Amino acid sequence: MSKYIKTKQPFPERLWTQVNKGGDCWLWEGGVNSKGQPYLLYNGRVVTVHRIAYELTYGAIPEQQKVYRTCANRRCLNPSHLRIGNQDDIAKTRSENGNTRNGGPLLCCKNGHAYTEGNIYNLRINGKMYRRCKTCERTRQRRGYQKKKDLRS
Structure with a gap:
């Protein structure tokens, strides 16, 4: 099939x-x-x-x-x-x-999550400041954790 x-x-x-x-x-x-x-x-x-x-x-x-x-x-x-x-x-x-x-300013991340005070954090890379979406970052970290967990089993 x-x-x-x-x-x-x-x-x-x-x-x-x-x-x-x-x-x-x-x-x-x-x-x-x-x-x-x-x-x-x-x-x-x-x-x-x-x-x-x-x-x-x-x-x-x-x-x-x-x-x-x-x-x-x-x-x-x-x-x-x-x-x-x-x-x-x-x-x-x-x-x-x-x-x-x-x-x-952008009002939302590329995945559509609103940039609000509670949903953003600032990240400095090579002296330049970037805004990151906390919701997307949590999703990314969960996927990485799950991937490592799957590799161990």
């Missing part, structure tokens, strides 16, 4: 079954890339899920336009949070939300 199970479920339903629609932000529960962006294989190529969710909800994306979120959560696929625009529109929205890459 193959380890890959093929389903006859249409693509839009397969996409939305991987989304947790429990809150204001609809969180992607599938794979993410190294930047925390949701992605999947679509028509033979790897694409970010935001583009697909936008196209399924609103239709085709015009040439030279990008899909971006109005919220700061990278895993959010709520169609009401998705917009299209150019790079200037994206930069403006990020700066309004305080979610900039150029020195401004």
